[in-house]
Amino acid sequence: MPNPLRDRLPRRRTPVRKAPVDRGRWFPADLLDGQPFARERLLVQGLPAPVRVAAIADFHARIDRPFPFPSLLATVRDQADLLLVAGDLTDNGRIEEFALVAWALHDAGVPVVVVPGNHDRRCLRRVAMRETLADAGVILLDGGSTIVTLPATDGTDRPVRLGIVGIGGYGGGFWPDEAGPRLPLHRATQAFAIRARREAARLDATLAAAPDDVDARLVLMHYSPTATTLGREPIVKYWMLGNVELARAIDRHHVDLVIHGHAHLGNPSGKTIGGTRVRNVATQVIGKPVVYDLVPGPVPAVEGGAK
Numbered sequence: 001m002p003n004p005l006r007d008r009l010p011r012r013r014t015p016v017r018k019a020p021v022d023r024g025r026w027f028p029a030d031l032l033d034g035q036p037f038a039r040e041r042l043l044v045q046g047l048p049a050p051v052r053v054a055a056i057a058d059f060h061a062r063i064d065r066p067f068p069f070p071s072l073l074a075t076v077r078d079q080a081d082l083l084l085v086a087g088d089l090t091d092n093g094r095i096e097e098f099a100l101v102a103w104a105l106h107d108a109g110v111p112v113v114v115v116p117g118n119h120d121r122r123c124l125r126r127v128a129m130r131e132t133l134a135d136a137g138v139i140l141l142d143g144g145s146t147i148v149t150l151p152a153t154d155g156t157d158r159p160v161r162l163g164i165v166g167i168g169g170y171g172g173g174f175w176p177d178e179a180g181p182r183l184p185l186h187r188a189t190q191a192f193a194i195r196a197r198r199e200a201a202r203l204d205a206t207l208a209a210a211p212d213d214v215d216a217r218l219v220l221m222h223y224s225p226t227a228t229t230l231g232r233e234p235i236v237k238y239w240m241l242g243n244v245e246l247a248r249a250i251d252r253h254h255v256d257l258v259i260h261g262h263a264h265l266g267n268p269s270g271k272t273i274g275g276t277r278v279r280n281v282a283t284q285v286i287g288k289p290v291v292y293d294l295v296p297g298p299v300p301a302v303e304g305g306a307k
């Protein structure tokens with residue numbers, strides 16, 4: 001007997017099949033091809049001599065897929081005198097993944113400074129993580145600072161003291177100062193906002209305590225302090241990508257350049273609400289490490305020189 005309701009029932013949908021993930025091609029093709037590093041020249045007021053700083057982020061290393069970086073990192077010494085890695089070294093925060101990355105960074109042959117990303121924070125064995133990085137000579141900063149002395153690239157004897165302040169950072173969003181929605185008010189997001197403010201206060205305190213007898217000061221972090229480097233990231237995800245309190249902490253101090261990762265769909269260049277220069281060095285954005293040629297000179301107003 002025909003069912004009178006049959007035509008009014010929703011049709012069964014065919015199940016959606018996910019495309020298989022080709023883990024070997026997860027990284028951009030030009031990175032795997034070993035193309036030269038990207039370069040950018042940045043004027044820094046008061047710098048006594050030019051220096052070269054390489055930066056990259058978001059390796060997301062796993063032990064079950066090829067890690068395409070060792071040969072590339074081994075060429076860093078020819079391109080720069082310092083390597084900064086802005087978090088997400090690993091995908092799951094496993095010690096084996098940290099060991100894989102740490103020894104590849106060791107082979108870079110230059111001082112390496114890293115900050116933890118949200119994926120690195122999945123690590124449950126924090127002491128072992130720190131020891132693994134330290135054994136390979138990698139400096140891990142999370143609410144700390146260090147000074148690296150770099151040789152001048154113009155042949156002069158004057159070494160350049162670069163101060164680096166490092167912190168993981170946190171989300172929380174950019175409302176109302178920049179784009180993005182306000183966090184909905186309920187218990188979970190209140191806890192989120194508290195942690196965001198705590199992380200910004202930690203950055204503020206670290207910047208205040210960092211030695212100021214340096215020639216230039218960089219902030220290395222995983223989350224973004226601005227929406228201007230979030231590019232094609234969906235606006236509803238902004239609260240997961242950084243927060244404006246981090247920018248307020250940065251703008252209260254003298255900072256020449258902020259380097260972050262985490263925003264895989266972002267764009268390379270932006271600035272904080274106070275005008276401090278910000279660069280997004282996530283591998284998925286640039287496709288390769290970036291070398292910043294820091295050169296003495298007045299910072300152009302469009303780059304944050306006229307605060």
Ligand SMILES: [Fe+2]
Binds near residue numbers: 058060
């Ligand atoms: Fe990432």
Ligand SMILES: [Fe+2]
Binds near residue numbers: 088118119222262
């Ligand atoms: Fe991340």
